[in-house]
Amino acid sequence: NIPEKVSNRLTLYHSIMVEYIEAGIETISSPQIAQRLGIDDSQVRKDFKLLNNAGKCRVGYMVKDLKDSIEKTLGFSKTKDAFIVGSGHLGLALAKYDSFNSYGLNILALFDNDPQKIDIQVNNKQIFHISKLPNLVQRLGVEIAILTVPRQSAQQVADFLIQSNIKYIWNFTPAVLKVPPTVKVWNENLMGSFLQFACKDIV
Amino acid sequence: NIPEKVSNRLTLYHSIMVEYIEAGIETISSPQIAQRLGIDDSQVRKDFKLLNNAGKCRVGYMVKDLKDSIEKTLGFSKTKDAFIVGSGHLGLALAKYDSFNSYGLNILALFDNDPQKIDIQVNNKQIFHISKLPNLVQRLGVEIAILTVPRQSAQQVADFLIQSNIKYIWNFTPAVLKVPPTVKVWNENLMGSFLQFACKDIV
Ligand SMILES: NC(=O)c1ccc[n+]([C@@H]2O[C@H](COP(=O)([O-])OP(=O)(O)OC[C@H]3O[C@@H](n4cnc5c(N)ncnc54)[C@H](O)[C@@H]3O)[C@@H](O)[C@H]2O)c1
Ligand SMILES: NC(=O)c1ccc[n+]([C@@H]2O[C@H](COP(=O)([O-])OP(=O)(O)OC[C@H]3O[C@@H](n4cnc5c(N)ncnc54)[C@H](O)[C@@H]3O)[C@@H](O)[C@H]2O)c1
Missing domain, CATH: 3.40.50.720 (NAD(P)-binding Rossmann-like Domain)
Structure with a gap:
């Protein structure tokens, strides 16, 4: 069970991933996400630990892997x-x-x-x-x-x-x-x- | 600063007070509120401590005093x-x-x-x-x-x-x-x- 504040942040991260995929951008860094939402970079990294650092790569995170992991964690797959x-x-x-x-x-x-x-x-x-x-x-x-x-x-x-x-x-x-x-x-x-x-x- | 879960509960209590006032009922008990929202009576009483037990009387709480106290606590008065x-x-x-x-x-x-x-x-x-x-x-x-x-x-x-x-x-x-x-x-x-x-x- 995920606390409400975390699931609200995960849905916002999800919107950013959708936007990046639409723009054809394949990777993203945690400071970029923190900047867009006006929150602390350490908060973003803490949340991604919850996702077992899905998509982590040399330059940051793979957008598609992050999106899939957020969807699985929040139960999107069970329609x-x-x-x-x-x-x-x-x-x-x-x-x-x-x-x-x-x-x-x-x-x-x-x-x-x-x-x-x-x-x-x-x-x-x-x-x-x-x-x-x-x-x-x-x-x-x-x-x-x-x-x-x-x-x-x-x-x-x-x-x-x-x-x-x-x-x-x-x-x-x-x-x-x-x-x-x-x-x-x-x-x-x-x-x-x-x-x-x-x-x-x-x- | 009130946690999000508490302010969500207070707005629900507020809807119940509005309903009781419309029905002309002047008092309410915490078990009645707990029953309506499907939550624990102890949770309701804990929340009302936050409101300094406004409206507390022999048979429960005065609906009008509770409503006013919730409005003040949540900042309704500052339009x-x-x-x-x-x-x-x-x-x-x-x-x-x-x-x-x-x-x-x-x-x-x-x-x-x-x-x-x-x-x-x-x-x-x-x-x-x-x-x-x-x-x-x-x-x-x-x-x-x-x-x-x-x-x-x-x-x-x-x-x-x-x-x-x-x-x-x-x-x-x-x-x-x-x-x-x-x-x-x-x-x-x-x-x-x-x-x-x-x-x-x-x-
Ligand atoms: N947060 C949620 O859960 C949730 C739920 C439903 C809808 N929405 C969102 O709410 C928004 C509105 O949804 P809707 O169904 O009312 O859409 P709609 O198309 O019925 O209404 C949009 C209105 O915005 C006006 N508009 C378009 N461009 C404008 C501009 N440049 N300046 C001023 N006005 C402009 C349009 O003329 C129209 O009246 C959408 O972005 C939708 O995705 C969010
Ligand atoms: N939670 C919120 O923050 C929020 C925000 C806006 C509106 N609302 C609430 O959402 C509700 C809808 O608002 P709205 O602006 O769309 O109202 P509306 O009047 O535009 O729509 C209500 C619809 O319900 C239909 N309806 C009425 N009685 C019915 C019945 N017995 N069976 C089936 N359909 C019936 C009507 O024909 C109408 O199409 C209201 O209760 C309003 O208070 C809540």
């Missing part, structure tokens, strides 16, 4: 299928975000109760009516739902998801969901991270 | 003004999210370079053309920009923000931004928190 429930602004932004795929999160489809949204395609994914969800959960064996409905319908939709055998709810709504112990809720709180940044940096 | 740059799906979802206000983040306006979006109102906030940003940063003394443009225009827009005297960039794009040492970048990485949840819970 996890998910549905987005609530195809509004936030739901659509998440459906369009291709980086989820490279982290092992595979969004298969979206759901909504607004008839005007049904059958629209977003980034090769279809928006289904919410009544179709139980059948698709069963047929595709999906366990994760990303909840992006308005606050006032969050609890009722969560109850419906639980009845449909969803095991994990990544909750973006501000509602605190009541669920049985067999279901895990992951509360996403963008303000949590904003406060962290603001407490640290804003004088 | 910070911000602009959203990029009024697409994600930018609009953030502009509509009223919870930001109760955490002390005051989004004043949005910006975009698409002429069809200019002058639209979202949640009482106006979308301006990006060329108007430098003048408004100066006149309103705004220091924070929330960056929600596509990855390929992120660096160029960040350069423009820095020239306009923006000091903090809350970066939602997957691009790793190159900025001078006088500017702070806060990388928001939803995958960082997803991986945390998934590593912990998914067997």
Whole structure:
């Protein structure tokens, strides 16, 4: 189990590796990474020890080996299928975000109760009516739902998801969901991270 | 300075207090909070010691006093003004999210370079053309920009923000931004928190 601060740094290193690969650069040094993220070089080297110094070579690290090692360490290789429930602004932004795929999160489809949204395609994914969800959960064996409905319908939709055998709810709504112990809720709180940044940096 | 895990828990406690106030309930006990979040009661009590046991009474805690104490501890009272740059799906979802206000983040306006979006109102906030940003940063003394443009225009827009005297960039794009040492970048990485949840819970 990796501490949260380390996995956040590893995902940032991963973005830099993706950028270097796109630019055709094959090696990178730890001071270059430290400089880009505004952190200490010793922190970068400590993190890479965790990766058993994957890709270490004479001039630094091989970008491709580092990327592969980060993906393995963070469990990217085990892809996890998910549905987005609530195809509004936030739901659509998440459906369009291709980086989820490279982290092992595979969004298969979206759901909504607004008839005007049904059958629209977003980034090769279809928006289904919410009544179709139980059948698709069963047929595709999906366990994760990303909840992006308005606050006032969050609890009722969560109850419906639980009845449909969803095991994990990544909750973006501000509602605190009541669920049985067999279901895990992951509360996403963008303000949590904003406060962290603001407490640290804003004088 | 509060550790990230604690500030994330405090923001969740805050959501529960808001819910109790809306339901007209004046007191709450630590086992009730622990149950709602699926965490240990001793963890809740430890966190409340940090708040000097604000609101403690015979039957538990006074909801209103706890909420006020959490807000003071997390720095909600110091409101910070911000602009959203990029009024697409994600930018609009953030502009509509009223919870930001109760955490002390005051989004004043949005910006975009698409002429069809200019002058639209979202949640009482106006979308301006990006060329108007430098003048408004100066006149309103705004220091924070929330960056929600596509990855390929992120660096160029960040350069423009820095020239306009923006000091903090809350970066939602997957691009790793190159900025001078006088500017702070806060990388928001939803995958960082997803991986945390998934590593912990998914067997
Ligand atoms: N965690 C954060 O920091 C953060 C940031 C922004 C928004 N949000 C939250 O995300 C949620 C979505 O925000 P948004 O701006 O996309 O809202 P939105 O109104 O644009 O989208 C909500 C969608 O849910 C659909 N919907 C409503 N009831 C439904 C139901 N019973 N079944 C299925 N679909 C239903 C609507 O038709 C709509 O398409 C809100 O709860 C908002 O508070 C959270
Ligand atoms: N951090 C995360 O987990 C996460 C999740 C979803 C999306 N994203 C990222 O957020 C960003 C926005 O996503 P979206 O779905 O809202 O995209 P979008 O295409 O819907 O919106 C982008 C907006 O930026 C505007 N824009 C483009 N170039 C601009 C410029 N030079 N100046 C001003 N405005 C400009 C466009 O007109 C558009 O309105 C993307 O970079 C995406 O990768 C991140």
